[in-house]
Amino acid sequence: MRGLAGLTEAPIVITGAASGIGRATALRLGEEGAVVGILDRDEAGAEATAEVIRSAGGRAMSFGVDITNARDVENAIARFSQDAGGIVGLVNNAGWDVAKPFLETDADFWQKVIDINLVGPLNVTKAVLSRMQANGRGRVVSVASDAGRVGSSGEAVYAACKGGIIAFSKSVARELARTGITLNCVCPGPTDTPLLANIEETGKLAKALERAIPMGRLAHPEDYPGLIAFFLSDDAAFITGQTISVSGGLTMHG
Numbered sequence: 001m002r003g004l005a006g007l008t009e010a011p012i013v014i015t016g017a018a019s020g021i022g023r024a025t026a027l028r029l030g031e032e033g034a035v036v037g038i039l040d041r042d043e044a045g046a047e048a049t050a051e052v053i054r055s056a057g058g059r060a061m062s063f064g065v066d067i068t069n070a071r072d073v074e075n076a077i078a079r080f081s082q083d084a085g086g087i088v089g090l091v092n093n094a095g096w097d098v099a100k101p102f103l104e105t106d107a108d109f110w111q112k113v114i115d116i117n118l119v120g121p122l123n124v125t126k127a128v129l130s131r132m133q134a135n136g137r138g139r140v141v142s143v144a145s146d147a148g149r150v151g152s153s154g155e156a157v158y159a160a161c162k163g164g165i166i167a168f169s170k171s172v173a174r175e176l177a178r179t180g181i182t183l184n185c186v187c188p189g190p191t192d193t194p195l196l197a198n199i200e201e202t203g204k205l206a207k208a209l210e211r212a213i214p215m216g217r218l219a220h221p222e223d224y225p226g227l228i229a230f231f232l233s234d235d236a237a238f239i240t241g242q243t244i245s246v247s248g249g250l251t252m253h254g
Contacts (some may be wrong), residue, residue, distance in 0.1 A: 187247070
């Protein structure tokens, strides 16, 4: 039984795959037969994910990279391209935040959130798109957030960055629509990941969110890889500039 079209032996870069949604997605891509290149500040965690893929018979490489450093990103992308071939897919997944009311934050905090959640994805996308354009083919999937669609109390700057990623993706999707390159966004709702635990450590927020979500639970990292892999595949070749919420019905829209 065949998997998603065009993923077998496809070189795909994913950021932030040491844990959470990124790790689950990297493992799914390995199952689909892709050649997975993992960029993460957590070098040991990235290598652990890559090793799981390799132990199952797949191909994966890991790179300890801070995506806010454009030069380090370019070097890692160049190394992956040399070893794996022309990159055809990118998953912008890495992110970071701490929940605080906006008036309790300062410029240093804003800059860190912006660097990781907005500048970082721009760095990686720029490095990868230049290669995709030369090849005349490419799929970019950015893991944004429902916070970027509808706002989120305590996450004003993070939401601004994720909203920026959505607008950026739509804009570049228009620019490159005739080149064979697509850009789409997946917007997670509240998800049981280390990021959520870092945002609010008491667990009270998670319980409140479970009550608010129509499906009655937080998302799990495994709820996302299928949609991300679909957007990366040739089955989604005529879909670009789209933003899909995966939130258990919390933010229904049409």
